[in-house]
Amino acid sequence: MSSDATNYKRKRNLSEDTCSDEYEDIICDLAHLNFANNNKMLTEIYKKISILEKKMDNFDKIHIKMEILQKNIDKIFVEKNYVIDSLKDEIKGLRDEIKYSSANKSHDNSSYFY
Numbered sequence: 001m002s003s004d005a006t007n008y009k010r011k012r013n014l015s016e017d018t019c020s021d022e023y024e025d026i027i028c029d030l031a032h033l034n035f036a037n038n039n040k041m042l043t044e045i046y047k048k049i050s051i052l053e054k055k056m057d058n059f060d061k062i063h064i065k066m067e068i069l070q071k072n073i074d075k076i077f078v079e080k081n082y083v084i085d086s087l088k089d090e091i092k093g094l095r096d097e098i099k100y101s102s103a104n105k106s107h108d109n110s111s112y113f114y
Helices: 003-113
Strands: none
């Protein structure tokens, strides 16, 4: 090979090395910026996830309280039905008593006259 060709290859290699060093520096700078940005974004994501977890815990607590309230309401309705049925039976018993006592009174009155 001629000396010109060898010099050209050396210059090209030197310029490629220089360019690659510059590119490596740029890439390192970008990587550092990306790392910093990614770290910042990950921190924000973590904070938001923590907030969401707290809200989910609150929703779970509210759901449990709602279930307890629903059970209490169901219990009240069952007790209400039991009380209503008991009152109906008592009213029916009182009506029967009134009929029986009315029948006895009318019989007593009629026997009085006989």
